[in-house]
Amino acid sequence: xxxxxxxxxxxxxxxxxxxxxxxxxxxxxxxxxxxxxxxxxxxxxxxxxxxxxxxxxxxxxxxxxxxxxxxxxxxxxxxxxxxxxxxxxxxxxxxxxxxxxxxxxxxxxxxxxxxxxxxxxxxxxxxxxxxxxxxxxxxxxxxxxxxxxxxxxxxxxxxxxxxxxxxxxxxxxxxxxxxxxxxxxxxxxxxxxxxxxxxxxxxxxxxxxxxxxxxxxxxxxxxxxxxxxxxxxxxxxxxxxxxxxxxxxxxxxxxxxxxxxxxxxxxxxxxxxxxxxxxxxxxxxxxxxxxxxxxxxxxxxxxxxxxxxxxxxxxxxxxxxxxxxxxxxxxxxxxxxxxxxxxxxxxxxxxxxxxxxxxxxxxxxxxxxxxxxxxxxxxxxxxxxxxxxxxxxxxxxxxxxxxxxxxxxxxxxxxxxxxxxxxxxxxxxxxxxxxxxxxxxxxxxxxxxxxxxxxxx
Amino acid sequence: xxxxxxxxxxxxxxxxxxxxxxxxxxxxxxxxxxxxxxxxxxxxxxxxxxxxxxxxxxxxxxxxxxxxxxxxxxxxxxxxxxxxxxxxxxxxxxxxxxxxxxxxxxxxxxxxxxxxxxxxxxxxxxxxxxxxxxxxxxxxxxxxxxxxxxxxxxxxxxxxxxxxxxxxxxxxxxxxxxxxxxxxxxxxxxxxxxxxxxxxxxxxxxxxxxxxxxxxxxxxxxxxxxxxxxxxxxxxxxxxxxxxxxxxxxxxxxxxxxxxxxxxxxxxxxxxxxxxxxxxxxxxxxxxxxxxxxxxxxxxxxxxxxxxxxxxxxxxxxxxxxxxxxxxxxxxxxxxxxxxxxxxxxxxxxxxxxxxxxxxxxxxxxxxxxxxxxxxxx
Ligand SMILES: Cc1cc2nc3c(=O)[nH]c(=O)nc-3n(C[C@H](O)[C@H](O)[C@H](O)COP(=O)(O)OP(=O)(O)OC[C@H]3O[C@@H](n4cnc5c(N)ncnc54)[C@H](O)[C@@H]3O)c2cc1C
Ligand code: HEM
Ligand code: SF4
Ligand code: SF4
Numbered sequence: 001x002x003x004x005x006x007x008x009x010x011x012x013x014x015x016x017x018x019x020x021x022x023x024x025x026x027x028x029x030x031x032x033x034x035x036x037x038x039x040x041x042x043x044x045x046x047x048x049x050x051x052x053x054x055x056x057x058x059x060x061x062x063x064x065x066x067x068x069x070x071x072x073x074x075x076x077x078x079x080x081x082x083x084x085x086x087x088x089x090x091x092x093x094x095x096x097x098x099x100x101x102x103x104x105x106x107x108x109x110x111x112x113x114x115x116x117x118x119x120x121x122x123x124x125x126x127x128x129x130x131x132x133x134x135x136x137x138x139x140x141x142x143x144x145x146x147x148x149x150x151x152x153x154x155x156x157x158x159x160x161x162x163x164x165x166x167x168x169x170x171x172x173x174x175x176x177x178x179x180x181x182x183x184x185x186x187x188x189x190x191x192x193x194x195x196x197x198x199x200x201x202x203x204x205x206x207x208x209x210x211x212x213x214x215x216x217x218x219x220x221x222x223x224x225x226x227x228x229x230x231x232x233x234x235x236x237x238x239x240x241x242x243x244x245x246x247x248x249x250x251x252x253x254x255x256x257x258x259x260x261x262x263x264x265x266x267x268x269x270x271x272x273x274x275x276x277x278x279x280x281x282x283x284x285x286x287x288x289x290x291x292x293x294x295x296x297x298x299x300x301x302x303x304x305x306x307x308x309x310x311x312x313x314x315x316x317x318x319x320x321x322x323x324x325x326x327x328x329x330x331x332x333x334x335x336x337x338x339x340x341x342x343x344x345x346x347x348x349x350x351x352x353x354x355x356x357x358x359x360x361x362x363x364x365x366x367x368x369x370x371x372x373x374x375x376x377x378x379x380x381x382x383x384x385x386x387x388x389x390x391x392x393x394x395x396x397x398x399x400x401x402x403x404x405x406x407x408x409x410x411x412x413x414x415x416x417x418x419x420x421x422x423x424x425x426x427x428x429x430x431x432x433x434x435x436x437x438x439x440x441x442x443x444x445x446x447x448x449x450x451x452x453x454x455x456x457x
Numbered sequence: 458x459x460x461x462x463x464x465x466x467x468x469x470x471x472x473x474x475x476x477x478x479x480x481x482x483x484x485x486x487x488x489x490x491x492x493x494x495x496x497x498x499x500x501x502x503x504x505x506x507x508x509x510x511x512x513x514x515x516x517x518x519x520x521x522x523x524x525x526x527x528x529x530x531x532x533x534x535x536x537x538x539x540x541x542x543x544x545x546x547x548x549x550x551x552x553x554x555x556x557x558x559x560x561x562x563x564x565x566x567x568x569x570x571x572x573x574x575x576x577x578x579x580x581x582x583x584x585x586x587x588x589x590x591x592x593x594x595x596x597x598x599x600x601x602x603x604x605x606x607x608x609x610x611x612x613x614x615x616x617x618x619x620x621x622x623x624x625x626x627x628x629x630x631x632x633x634x635x636x637x638x639x640x641x642x643x644x645x646x647x648x649x650x651x652x653x654x655x656x657x658x659x660x661x662x663x664x665x666x667x668x669x670x671x672x673x674x675x676x677x678x679x680x681x682x683x684x685x686x687x688x689x690x691x692x693x694x695x696x697x698x699x700x701x702x703x704x705x706x707x708x709x710x711x712x713x714x715x716x717x718x719x720x721x722x723x724x725x726x727x728x729x730x731x732x733x734x735x736x737x738x739x740x741x742x743x744x745x746x747x748x749x750x751x752x753x754x755x756x757x758x759x760x761x762x763x764x765x766x767x768x769x770x771x772x773x774x775x776x777x778x779x780x781x782x783x784x785x786x787x788x789x790x791x792x793x794x795x796x797x798x799x800x801x802x803x804x805x806x807x808x809x810x811x812x813x814x815x816x817x818x819x820x821x822x823x824x825x826x827x828x829x830x831x832x833x834x835x
Contacts, residue, residue: 056526056527056528057528063524064524066484125665125666125667125676127486127487127665128487128666131486131487131665131666132483132486132487132488132492132493132665133483133486133492133493133496133829134486134487142487143484144487144488144665144666144667145484145485145487145488145518145519145521145522145665146482146484146485146522146524147484147524148484148521148522148523148524149518149521149522152521152522152674156674156675264529264530264531267524267529269482269524269525270481270482270484271478271481271482271525271531326499327499330481330497331477331480331481331497331498331499332477332481333477333478333481333482333531334477335477335500
């Protein structure tokens with residue numbers, strides 16, 4: 001065994017410890033990276049995982065996730081009824097408008113059926129549907145305590161299995177050579193070079209990189225807030241592309257949702273999302289109505305509102321509700337701005353009062369004539385809105401073993417990609433609830449097994 | 458957005474800020490009854506916050522699972538904040554009200570009262586009981602009462618016990634007035650079985666089935682198990698005392714009783730179980746991560762553990778030493794500890810039992826009146 005010398009427990013490399021040669025290097029300490037590291041280690045490889053975030057912020061966007069989509073043929077304690085693999089694939093084809101890589105999608109969907117078992121075997125707790133207040137969902141299973149609880153459990157299992165873990169350590173260089181890869185790791189500004197027989201890059205997307213956002217979304221990027229980890233800076237993606245990886249996805253597309261403008265600039269997660277749009281009226285800063293709030297009442301409606309808000313002047317808008325509308329909306333992390341009159345609310349939200357007044361009159365007149373939801377009962381409430389980015393629809397292309405496809409047409413057999421970084425292979429547009437974690441965990445597991453296979457061959 | 462670092466903020470205000478975030482998130486809804494109780498809520502009146510604080514069983518699951526724990530700017534630390542609210546809430550409901558001062562310093566007060574009562578008892582016995590009786594070896598029935606006369610013993614223990622029961626009950630009634638839902642008796646009765654099940658099993662100390670974060674990130678069922686052992690032991694000692702009283706009054710046989718008798722067997726086993734449970738809880742308390750805990754609550758837990766340990770250990774000492782010359786002093790010591798403990802009990806963490814029971818009952822009632830709103834993921 002050539003296990004790297006580590007400071008046991010704390011997971012940091014001990015100063016000067018030789019971390020020179022290992023079987024599998026995994027970059028990224030979230031769902032994909034952890035599943036890869038655990039799978040590779042269980043397959044007998046020596047594994048080291050580097051996570052660019054400090055320990056307290058390990059787990060990337062996965063920390064913010066709640067449920068994941070699984071194919072299954074019958075009920076289990078954590079999921080009712082059935083969701084056959086074919087139905088899963090049909091849903092994926094529908095939302096992507098067939099913009100997917102079929103064999104890879106099938107492999108991942110088949111893998112989703114074993115995912116609950118794999119996670120449970122590795123210490124993750126799933127929430128039985130009988131506990132708490134879960135909505136009915138035959139397509140997704142819920143993580144007890146959410147994504148961070150899963151991350152904690154997977155890290156504990158990985159360390160217990162002997163996976164070396166370094167926090168605050170980023171993959172900063174990558175060279176594919178015959179028979180092995182050479183990687184550069186950056187910690188506290190200094191670089192260490194190591195040799196690995198295979199590398200799994202599971203560093204997520206580049207949605208937290210302003211330059212990338214700007215390239216993809218144009219001017220709108222400046223006001224967009226990042227819903228997840230600031231560490232999704234695209235460093236891994238750039239390294240793969242520089243190593244010759246083929247790009248996948250649709251430039252310019254991203255999953256954008258309305259979020260509370262008062263929330264944090266990064267890592268606001270699920271709680272700053274504003275879902276009460278169907279109960280009120282959305283106006284821009286001139287008080288002009290942005291779109292019909294009740295035209296689409298599906299649970300995924302908010303994904304259409306992100307781009308609309310990003311397109312408003314200065315990328316800002318506001319949701320205005322009356323007392324009745326507010327009582328129907330889901331609770332929000334920050335209390336709404338509140339005022340006894342519409343004019344007062346407009347002032348507090350920095351919206352043109354005349355414009356808002358005209359819009360509300362119009363909404364109320366329509367509501368009276370054709371039925372609908374008037375904005376009438378004080379006090380009035382409002383949320384300032386901006387668009388929040390979940391992920392961008394681009395990354396690298398992989399084959400069904402998660403090996404990176406090269407622009408030249410071949411595949412890199414020692415270079416694997418898993419999770420958000422390769423999601424665009426199968427998800428070039430659209431989104432399905434619970435897909436992110438499933439793609440990450442299943443691709444991670446496959447990549448880890450494949451990496452161990454080529455590394456220990 | 459985050460908890461202001463330098464301005465003092467009262468725990469209930471901070472709890473409201475956090476509960477809003479939690480109600481928007483709900484990722485922890487599988488851990489305990491607190492989250493279903495806040496589902497869909499837009500605001501939290503003070504009474505609700507107090508109710509939720511006692512509904513929280515301090516399992517810390519929602520601390521390790523929280524995506525908004527520090528260093529996140531939302532700085533969510535629900536277990537510690539609810540523990541702080543509990544402290545304030547106990548203090549506001551302690552009855553008689555003047556005990557609030559003793560509650561605030563319950564460690565020092567407990568030590569002072571228990572040692573004063575014990576020392577006084579020892580002094581009285583040393584002065585009033587002739588040495589040949591106090592240090593004699595007694596084997597016949599009624600031996601205890603030759604050291605401490607029956608009337609004195611029952612009066613001291615009975616009166617202090619009655620004081621504890623009345624004061625704790627008054628505090629509980631006051632707390633129920635604060636949190637109690639306006640539900641018809643019919644609903645209260647229908648809610649009772651579920652509430653009783655939650656009380657007896659401590660389901661909410663089970664972390665949704667996988668155990669709690671007793672000492673840190675790792676899950677375990679130790680705290681819950683130790684608490685069960687302690688309460689079982691406590692119940693056995695109550696059984697021992699009640700059966701001894703019955704034997705005394707019904708059969709007229711005075712203590713001490715033979716080894717194979719209900720009072721002695723239940724008392725011995727109960728005392729041992731209490732000590733085992735207390736040792737388990739104390740070990741967890743000392744190893745536990747301090748971050749999600751309120752220092753004042755830790756101190757209160759330790760005070761209660763110490764009082765119960767002293768009571769159990771001195772009771773076992775009487776059983777062990779009853780056929781020796783040390784019986785007289787051991788009995789006096791035990792009596793002093795028991796009376797002292799009863800005297801301070803209404804100003805200790807012992808209030809947690811009826812307060813949590815009340816909160817669990819209200820939660821069960823609320824679940825019948827307004828089933829919680831469901832929430833999803835992404
Ligand atoms: C608010 C929010 C809610 C979501 N909710 C859900 C949900 O309910 N269900 C669902 O299925 N999906 C959800 N998603 C999507 C899901 O979180 C992601 O698709 C999934 O977590 C991606 O996992 P990953 O392992 O690929 O990458 P990530 O979780 O993004 O993690 C990437 C990791 O790599 C690290 N890293 C980055 N660069 C480097 C480097 N150079 N070297 C080393 N490490 C590096 C980062 O620190 C990070 O830990 C949500 C996303 C967000 C933002
Ligand atoms: C209604 C019944 C009871 C309930 C619901 C209950 C619940 C709880 C809970 C949830 C805790 C841990 C959380 C905290 O630190 O506050 C706890 C702690 C404690 N309980 Fe109880 N309890 C009950 C009865 C009792 C009884 C009868 C005793 C004593 C005989 C007791 C003794 C203790 C002690 C000593 C602690 C502190 C332990 C520690 O340091 O962690 N409890 N109780
Ligand atoms: S994850 Fe944090 S904010 Fe969400 S419910 Fe749990 S404690 Fe509350
Ligand atoms: S500490 Fe445990 S019992 Fe208290 S609110 Fe959090 S999860 Fe619930």
